[in-house]
Amino acid sequence: MNIVLTGSIGNIGKPLTEELVKKGHTVIVISSNAERTAAIENIGAKAAIGSMFDADFLTATFKGADIVYLMETMEAAGDLFDKSINFISSISKIGEAYKIAVEQSGVKKIVHLSSIGAHTDQGTGIIVFHHHVENILKQLPEDVAIKFIRPVGIYFNMFSFIRTIKNKGSIISNWGGDQKEPWVSPLDIADVIAEEIEKPFEGRTVRYVASDEVSPNEIAKALGEAIGQPDLKWKVIPDEELFQNWLNIGFNEQVARGFVETQASQGSGVLYEDYNKNKPVLGKVKLADFAKDFAEAYRV
Numbered sequence: 487m488n489i490v491l492t493g494s495i496g497n498i499g500k501p502l503t504e505e506l507v508k509k510g511h512t513v514i515v516i517s518s519n520a521e522r523t524a525a526i527e528n529i530g531a532k533a534a535i536g537s538m539f540d541a542d543f544l545t546a547t548f549k550g551a552d553i554v555y556l557m558e559t560m561e562a563a564g565d566l567f568d569k570s571i572n573f574i575s576s577i578s579k580i581g582e583a584y585k586i587a588v589e590q591s592g593v594k595k596i597v598h599l600s601s602i603g604a605h606t607d608q609g610t611g612i613i614v615f616h617h618h619v620e621n622i623l624k625q626l627p628e629d630v631a632i633k634f635i636r637p638v639g640i641y642f643n644m645f646s647f648i649r650t651i652k653n654k655g656s657i658i659s660n661w662g663g664d665q666k667e668p669w670v671s672p673l674d675i676a677d678v679i680a681e682e683i684e685k686p687f688e689g690r691t692v693r694y695v696a697s698d699e700v701s702p703n704e705i706a707k708a709l710g711e712a713i714g715q716p717d718l719k720w721k722v723i724p725d726e727e728l729f730q731n732w733l734n735i736g737f738n739e740q741v742a743r744g745f746v747e748t749q750a751s752q753g754s755g756v757l758y759e760d761y762n763k764n765k766p767v768l769g770k771v772k773l774a775d776f777a778k779d780f781a782e783a784y785r786v
């Protein structure tokens with residue numbers, strides 16, 4: 487099949503491109519950076535250089551595709567420290583560009599990388615932009631089939647713990663405790679997307695992706711042991727204190743407030759309401775596997 491992928495050869499895009507090329511598909515990878523061309527071609531795909539905000543570029547690239555994989559990223563909207571950016575409304579513009587390009591190119595099958603929490607616009611913080619993009623795509627004509635893929639929190643979010651472990655000796659966040667919650671590897675997400683690309687498309691469907699279910703305290707233990715600090719603790723501070731810490735670092739206020747709210751919804755379980763009703767079979771990459779990557783990143 488002819489498949490167009492957004493998201494370049496990022497964390498999910500690279501293994502996804504490799505898998506689809508290996509299966510014999512013709513793959514075009516969209517990147518915003520012309521210097522990425524050689525790396526994309528080395529995998530056996532073609533590069534299309536342009537922006538996910540550019541409906542004309544997307545339309546031309548999507549023409550003739552059997553399936554397009556669409557993702558939106560905060561990185562595309564700008565620097566998280568740039569205080570002039572409204573990330574939520576900017577990312578809706580990516581959704582609008584995708585909608586126009588799908589309609590104008592005539593593509594009938596979409597796999598959309600959404601997120602845990604996209605079932606609601608209430609109380610999930612910054613990631614509400616995924617809910618908005620799902621809704622924009624749902625406005626497409628009925629004959630466009632869409633698979634909404636909703637990964638849970640990705641393990642690599644935990645790299646942000648490195649700073650406080652090094653500076654303050656512990657993981658510090660606004661949620662914690664012994665309640666298990668789901669985490670996922672980009673490799674398991676890529677596997678699920680590759681699988682869904684080959685399965686029949688009909689109407690609008692939702693599939694959650696998760697690799698392991700572990701509690702914050704279990705994470706502290708696993709990561710602590712991996713970095714040679716078996717007594718590492720996960721400390722909980724109030725939402726407002728974390729918000730102020732992040733403003734002090736210089737984060738955009740919408741981003742700081744938004745991530746505090748997202749994490750608060752992890753702690754309260756609001757984020758997982760719909761996931762808990764539609765639990766997937768867990769993937770193969772476990773926290774113990776990620777702990778090795780974490781230890782490597784910690785040493786740098």
Ligand SMILES: NC(=O)c1ccc[n+]([C@@H]2O[C@H](COP(=O)([O-])OP(=O)(O)OC[C@H]3O[C@@H](n4cnc5c(N)ncnc54)[C@H](OP(=O)(O)O)[C@@H]3O)[C@@H](O)[C@H]2O)c1
Pocket residue numbers: 492493494495496497498499516517518519522536537538539557558559560561562563599600601602636637638639640643672
């Ligand atoms: N973190 C989580 O817990 C979580 C949970 C659920 C869902 N998600 C979703 O997962 C996504 C992350 O996927 P990922 O890790 O594969 O992403 P990634 O590694 O950050 O790759 C995204 C790529 O998009 C490209 N890009 C940036 N701006 C662009 C633009 N204007 N036009 C075209 N391409 C552009 C960049 O590559 P080039 O430099 O080559 O252009 C970038 O590397 C998030 O964005 C979010 O939507 C995340």
